[in-house]
Amino acid sequence: MYSRNGCYSKTPDVVVRGFEEWGHAYAFTPDEPEIHDLNCSAWFILDLCNGRPFSQIEADYLKAVAPKMGAAVAKEQFHQGFDLLLARNIISISD
Amino acid sequence: MNKFALSKQLNLPVRLAPKLEKPFKLTICINQTCSMDCKLCYADCGSSKRPELTTAQWKTFIDELIAEGFMHIFFEGGEPFHRPDFEELLGYCQRKLYVAVRTHATLIDEARARRLKTLGIGRLYVDLFAAIPEIQDELTGQPGSYDAVVDGIRHARAAGLKVTILGILSARNAPHLQRYLDLGKELNCDQVGVLRLYPLGRARKNWKELSLTLPEMMTALDRLKVPPGIQLMQSWHPKDGNCCWQNACVTPHGDSVGCPYMREYVNYGNITETSLLQTWDNPLYRRLRANDVEDSCPDCSATQGTHGGCRSTAFAFTGRFTAPDPYCNHHNKGVDLRVLPERLLFEDP
Numbered sequence: 105m106y107s108r109n110g111c112y113s114k115t116p117d118v119v120v121r122g123f124e125e126w127g128h129a130y131a132f133t134p135d136e137p138e139i140h141d142l143n144c145s146a147w148f149i150l151d152l153c154n155g156r157p158f159s160q161i162e163a164d165y166l167k168a169v170a171p172k173m174g175a176a177v178a179k180e181q182f183h184q185g186f187d188l189l190l191a192r193n194i195i196s197i198s199d
Numbered sequence: 200m201n202k203f204a205l206s207k208q209l210n211l212p213v214r215l216a217p218k219l220e221k222p223f224k225l226t227i228c229i230n231q232t233c234s235m236d237c238k239l240c241y242a243d244c245g246s247s248k249r250p251e252l253t254t255a256q257w258k259t260f261i262d263e264l265i266a267e268g269f270m271h272i273f274f275e276g277g278e279p280f281h282r283p284d285f286e287e288l289l290g291y292c293q294r295k296l297y298v299a300v301r302t303h304a305t306l307i308d309e310a311r312a313r314r315l316k317t318l319g320i321g322r323l324y325v326d327l328f329a330a331i332p333e334i335q336d337e338l339t340g341q342p343g344s345y346d347a348v349v350d351g352i353r354h355a356r357a358a359g360l361k362v363t364i365l366g367i368l369s370a371r372n373a374p375h376l377q378r379y380l381d382l383g384k385e386l387n388c389d390q391v392g393v394l395r396l397y398p399l400g401r402a403r404k405n406w407k408e409l410s411l412t413l414p415e416m417m418t419a420l421d422r423l424k425v426p427p428g429i430q431l432m433q434s435w436h437p438k439d440g441n442c443c444w445q446n447a448c449v450t451p452h453g454d455s456v457g458c459p460y461m462r463e464y465v466n467y468g469n470i471t472e473t474s475l476l477q478t479w480d481n482p483l484y485r486r487l488r489a490n491d492v493e494d495s496c497p498d499c500s501a502t503q504g505t506h507g508g509c510r511s512t513a514f515a516f517t518g519r520f521t522a523p524d525p526y527c528n529h530h531n532k533g534v535d536l537r538v539l540p541e542r543l544l545f546e547d548p
Contacts, residue, residue, distance in 0.1 A: 117294055121223055121268045130223065132270045134294040137321035139271055 106190055106197075112153040112161060113198040120194075122147060131194045140192055145169075146185045153195045161186075218488065219445060221476055224271035225264060226448040226459050229257070229285060233278040234306065236340035239328055239367055239409065241459070242277050242451075243400035251451040252471070254284040258291050260449070260470055265295050267476060275301035275324075275459060277451065280311070289318045297321050301365070304351025305344060312351075312358035322361040324392070325352055330378035334371050352386050363390035363432070367402075369409040373419040384426040392432035393420065395526055397460050398515050398539055410537045413528055436496060439527040440503035443487040443510050447475065457484055460511035486520070493521050496529040516540060 106112075114120065115133070120142075122129040129147040131140045142150065148168070152161045162182055170178040189195045230251055233244040252260070264272070272292060279285050279302055292298050300315075301324040307315070315323075325348060329335040332345035341347075355362050364386070366372055366379045376393065383391040395416075398406055411419070416435065425431045434440060446458040455467040455478035467481035478484065492507030500506055507513065508524025516525045516534050523530035 119270055119295070121270055123219070123223075125218065125220065130270055132297045134319055137297055137319045139297050139321075 106158055106186065108158050110197045111155050111157050111199075112190075112195050113155045114150060114153060115193050115196040118194055120150065131192075133193055135193060138192075140194060142189075142194075145181055146189060149182065149185045150189055150195060153189070155198050158186075221267060221479060222445060222447040223269055224273065224445065224447070225269055225475075226273045226275060226446070227257075228276060228448065228450050228459055228462070229274050229279050229288070230277035230282040231451045232281050233276060233303075234281055234341075235278070235303065235344060237328065238338050238340075238401055238405045239369065239396070240401040241397060241399040241462075244277050246400075247452070249452045251282075252453050254287060256453070256471060257288055260453075260475075261288070261291055261296075263470075263474065269296065271297045271299075273299045273301065278303055278306065280306040286311075286314060286318070289315070289320065293319050299324060301326065302351075303339075303344075303348055304355065305341075305347035307351035307354050309354045309357070312354035312360060315355070316358040316360055320360060322363060323355050324363045324365050325355075326365050326367070327379070327382075328367060328369070329372045329375070330366065330382055331372075331375055338371060349382075349386070352388065356387050361390075362386070362388045363392055364388055365392045365394055367394045367396050368411065368416055368419060369396050370411050370415075371409060373411055373415060376419045377423055380423060380426055380429055380431065383429050389428065390430045390432060393423075395434060395509075395512065397511060398543055399460065399463055403539065403543060406539050407537070413526065413531050413534075413536050416526075416536075417528060434509070434526075436527045436529060437498035438502050439496065439499040439508035439524055441490060441492070441505035441507045441510060441524075444490065444505060445488075447479065449475070455479075455481075455484075457487065458511065460509070461514075464511065464514055483520075491521055492523060493519075494523045494530060496523070496527045498529065499527055515543060518542065 117134050119132040120129055127144050129142045131142055152164050165182045166178050231242045231244050231247050279300055298320055299322045304325040327348050328338040335345040336342050352362055364383050379391050396402055396409055448456050448459050449470055450456055450462055453469045453471045456462045456465055467478035467484045487510055490506040495506035499508055508527045510520055512526050513522045513524045514520050525531045525534035
């Protein structure tokens, strides 16, 4: 569960490597040792999580993506991706 | 329908995995020693007189990997836990790299299992050559080895480690292959892997006793009933991938060989003399990553996104790196997998 007022960042110690030639990224979560395959959308959301509030991250994502797929689809995609990143502890709330 | 199946239906070329500018995962065959004397040992433990890399050399190499953006190390041997500094090296990777270990698990007691959990090991891949105690003990040359492997798995599971049980399909375990899956269920493992037998090391020398024909392999696989909660991994048709595009591997002596199953066929350079990424640029290595094969099974390409299947078995049985893999029943073309080519009977790497 996330807070609309909270600020989010990549969880400390999570290692991310992007594969531009592939259009996705891998994230290694050392607390629960696993490699996660991130699609373009999840990778973009992760990039946006740089300590800013949730509402701003969401707004930036929609601004970039909604013109291509419509606001409703983009919003659903954002929430799915954000929830997944949070559930896997790839992003977390920051101070 | 996935993109590969759609390509096939429309008669379009299958989209291949992209060319990687540099790899992100690597197998380190950390040693060539073991506490057992297995008939299937690919490393032919104890046979080499070359010095293995020291603790300091491995640490320097691990630093290089981290700096180059590697994320995933798969350790195997020999038996990695037979090397006294192995846990120290695992600790050196801790939290910086995802680490998986292939082992016989006979050296994993309760205390070591707890330490491995603390070290953040992602998964143990445990070799079991037969799921019948008498056969396992005979194949390893060590009485009690079956019980020791099972105990090791129990300790690992009790410590919360993920475990995949690996069975190399041979004439000795094909009749009871189902027992692997049942054992996996009993030991609360989530994965069982059935692997092909490669003509490497002592397995090559014991080929007559161990090998099966391809139809015998397929019959053994087709009979399997996968229990709920268990994932079965296997690499026969239609899942015969050509993994070379992403593989990297270094031997105990520092040779870059691309894949552990290529260790007797290629050498792209030694990491004590050159960087791993320089060996990645070796012309043969580049060629093997290019999916440059003479023919390809469309079903395997559809599931794997690659062409031609395993390059190691293709080369072993044909002498050509571009040949289709005879372990795929669409491309076997009459190759009897029980009979090794003459050059493999006499060659020692």
